[in-house]
Amino acid sequence: MVASTYKDKVSQLISWGHWFSFFNIIAAMLLGTRYIIYSEWPTTTIGQLYLGLSWIGHFGFLVFGIYILILFPASFLIPSQRLMRVFAVLVSTVGLTTLLLDTYAYQSVDLHLSPLVWDLLLSGEKTELNTRWQYLFIVVPVIFLIEMIFSEWIWRKLRKLTRKNVGGPIAIVFGLCFLSSHIIYIWADANLYRPVTMQRSNFPLSYPMTAKTFMEKHGLLDRQEYAKRQAQQGINNSEMMRYPIDKIRFIDQGTKQNLLIIMVDSLRSDMVNSDTMPNLTAFAADNINYTNNYSTSNNDSGVFGLLYGLPSGYANSIRAEGKSPLLLDTLQNRGYHFGLFSGEGFEQPIYRDAIFSKTQLATIDNLDNGKRTPSDRLAFNDWHRWIEKQKVDKPWFSLLELTSVNQYEESSDYPTKFTPSLGSNLLHDNKVDSSILLKNSYRNAAYHIDGILAKVFAQLKAQHMMDNTIIIVTSNHGTEFNETGNNTWGSDSNYSQYQIKVPMIIHWPQHVAQVVTRPTSNLDVVPTLMESLFNVASNPSNYSSGISLFDNDNDRRWILAGNNNDIVVIQKGTTTVVDKYGNYRVYNDHYQLMAQDKPKLSTLMQVMHELKRFYVPNSINDEN
Known part of the structure; x- marks a missing residue:
């Protein structure tokens, strides 16, 4: 019952x-x-x-x-x-x-x-x-x-x-x-x-x-x-952009100085030392050396942030609309003569889809319709011939992309200073750590690039152009050799200092040499040039997520990096990575997980606002 x-x-x-x-x-x-x-x-x-x-x-x-x-x-x-x-x-x-x-x-x-x-x-x-x-x-x-x-x-x-x-x-x-x-x-x-x-x-x-x-x-x-x-x-199907947000206003026609941007693919910041890159190190000592500088990403999309001054998350929208960088548009409007050279022929789609969509690629014209295989040596030789033809009374802009550091594992025709490296007789010796072989090959490629940079600087001096030329040397991302102990190699595998901390060395006539240790970003290059080269009157927030590198009074609390999948917030002592599902991880300076640390709400709200600020409200390209 x-x-x-x-x-x-x-x-x-x-x-x-x-x-x-x-x-x-x-x-x-x-x-x-x-x-x-x-x-x-x-x-x-x-x-x-x-x-x-x-x-x-x-x-x-x-x-x-x-x-x-x-x-x-x-x-x-x-x-x-x-x-x-x-x-x-x-x-x-x-x-x-x-x-x-x-x-x-x-x-x-x-x-x-x-x-x-x-x-x-x-x-x-x-x-x-x-x-x-x-x-x-x-x-x-x-x-x-x-x-x-x-x-x-x-x-x-x-x-x-x-x-x-x-x-x-x-x-x-x-x-x-x-x-x-x-x-x-x-x-x-x-x-x-x-x-x-x-x-x-x-x-x-x-x-x-x-x-x-x-x-x-x-x-x-x-x-x-x-x-x-x-x-x-x-x-x-990316969202539509407002870039720039408002019409850009200028005070005058600017200083009309020449501009040379040297982008060394995959070069991390600690390679700038007297042993690996002595010429670049000496150049840095005589100019402005930003020693705490970060790329906008840990992969090739870092070049997008460098030339647009925008986070990498906007790249698809920019490509969809074919919007060229405001920086390059301004250079063209000011009558600058363009010289664009790359050790890889600017093979990344972002170059043709957006960055140079309004520009004829000098490198492509100089490669005999593709009969030559691109290399840094050829890129420098083409640049050398081009710079010799430039006139003193007409300003020019040149982008020189050097890629040997990114291709350090491939066969090379330059001498090896650091041994043992890949290809040596010790390659199969169990006593040799593979990370040593890889890193020495990487350093050899950096040393090779350093020799090319020395020739670039010497050529500009020989033509008496240094006093009227702005030179920026930086990189799109770094390269890791498992220094964090997380079995991460190369790039695009984590957001450690080795993969996103890159050189930023600037020669700007009439500026005294100095070492700047405050946090800076490649996002800052565009607002720096727009303000100090072109004398723009508009607020940099209208066209960039960065601030001027010469703005010494700005109390920057965080730096933004990442890509389409991750939001990365770099702060003093911590790096916070948030994925697209809202899961987060906080790491210390050595990229070791800090299980108890949490990001601040106010900081993340500012970051998320910055990642949406340039989109047209409620507008997405619909698929028919």
């Missing part, structure tokens, strides 16, 4: 739990409309169909999953129906409150609740975001009261609801919506159909199903072709 009573109670509670879950599914769906409001609206029928199916199926699965994991087992453990219902109301109140907070985080910082967002909201900092967030808890008693009312109503109407026999069809509808949405996403992901794939992260805990490995295995997907189309789609 007791067993029968217990069985009946459990059966009633399970039946009640199903209807109570259905009510909470509807409540969650209503709150979920906030995600739809603050997300990009799909413009195609398939995209809208997927939105509807995923909205129904996802929240149905989410709430029912909580029921199966928590309330269903509790139905067997809590024999009292009143106590069980109070427990269910508490669980549902916590769930809906969490969902409400997530919609607020999504609206405010475009992220779902994550360790980062929780830490920001619970940081205790007195910010507008925290203040508004705390007001949300006023509705918690209201949610609890509504849950109690429906809990009681469902219990009283349980028999009538059970007789309707609609539970099965309702479950089928939610199941079909859930299954259909994932099938549509599998197709959309394989075909890069953006009106569907752009909704991937609209809802919390949303992980749409993909099947690329399965389709590739059965010959239904070409992975290489897929990667190409994926990269192109990132450009085609």
Whole structure:
């Protein structure tokens, strides 16, 4: 008899739990409309169909999953129906409150609740975001009261609801919506159909199903072709830019000094020493040496930040619209003669798609229609012939990209000063650390570049151009040889000092030699030139995320770096890396993880604002 009573109670509670879950599914769906409001609206029928199916199926699965994991087992453990219902109301109140907070985080910082967002909201900092967030808890008693009312109503109407026999069809509808949405996403992901794939992260805990490995295995997907189309789609569907934000105003025509930018690919800052690069070191001692300078990225996109003065996250939008750098546009408008030379022929797509979209590449013209293989030696020789033809009364601009350091693992035709290096007889000797071989080869390439730089400086002196030429020597990113002990090599593998700290050495006539130790960024090159070479009157915030390198009074608290996937905030003693899902990691100066450290809310809000400031509000290129 007791067993029968217990069985009946459990059966009633399970039946009640199903209807109570259905009510909470509807409540969650209503709150979920906030995600739809603050997300990009799909413009195609398939995209809208997927939105509807995923909205129904996802929240149905989410709430029912909580029921199966928590309330269903509790139905067997809590024999009292009143106590069980109070427990269910508490669980549902916590769930809906969490969902409400997530919609607020999504609206405010475009992220779902994550360790980062929780830490920001619970940081205790007195910010507008925290203040508004705390007001949300006023509705918690209201949610609890509504849950109690429906809990009681469902219990009283349980028999009538059970007789309707609609539970099965309702479950089928939610199941079909859930299954259909994932099938549509599998197709959309394989075909890069953006009106569907752009909704991937609209809802919390949303992980749409993909099947690329399965389709590739059965010959239904070409992975290489897929990667190409994926990269192109990132450009085609990027947000529209306001660059510059306002019309640029100038005080006068500027100083009309010549400008030479030397970009040494992959050169990290500690290579500028008397042993590895003696000529550049001597040049730095006689000019302005910024010893605490950072690139905008840890990969080739660092050149974008250097010439645009914008974070790398804007690169796809710039490429999509073919916007050339304001710096180069101003140089052309001022009548500067261009000379562009590269050891790789400016092979990166960003050069042709955007940077030089309005400029004829001198290097391409000088390579005999591609019959010569580009190299730093040829680039220097072409530059040497070009500079000899420049007239004293006509200003010129030259970009010289040297790439031997990036190609240090390839065969070279220059002598090896640092041994043992790659290709030596000790290569297969187990006693020789491979990192020593690699780093010595890297240093040999840097030493080779140093010889070319010496010839550049000597040529400018021989033509008496040093007194009227601004020279900037820097790099797009550095190179690591596992100095952090994290098994990270080369570039684009972490954001340690070895991969993002780069030289910044400037020769500016009439400026005294000095060593600057305050934090600086390659983002600062554009505002420095615009203000001090062209005498711009507009605020640098209209066209750049940097500040002038000559602004000694600026109290900079953080430096921005990263790429399309990561936001990197460099501060004194720490480097914070935030991925696109809102997960964060804080590292010390040696790039060792600091488990207890947390970023400041005010700092990250400033960073996120800077990463969106140049976009046109509410405008994204839609796919037809």
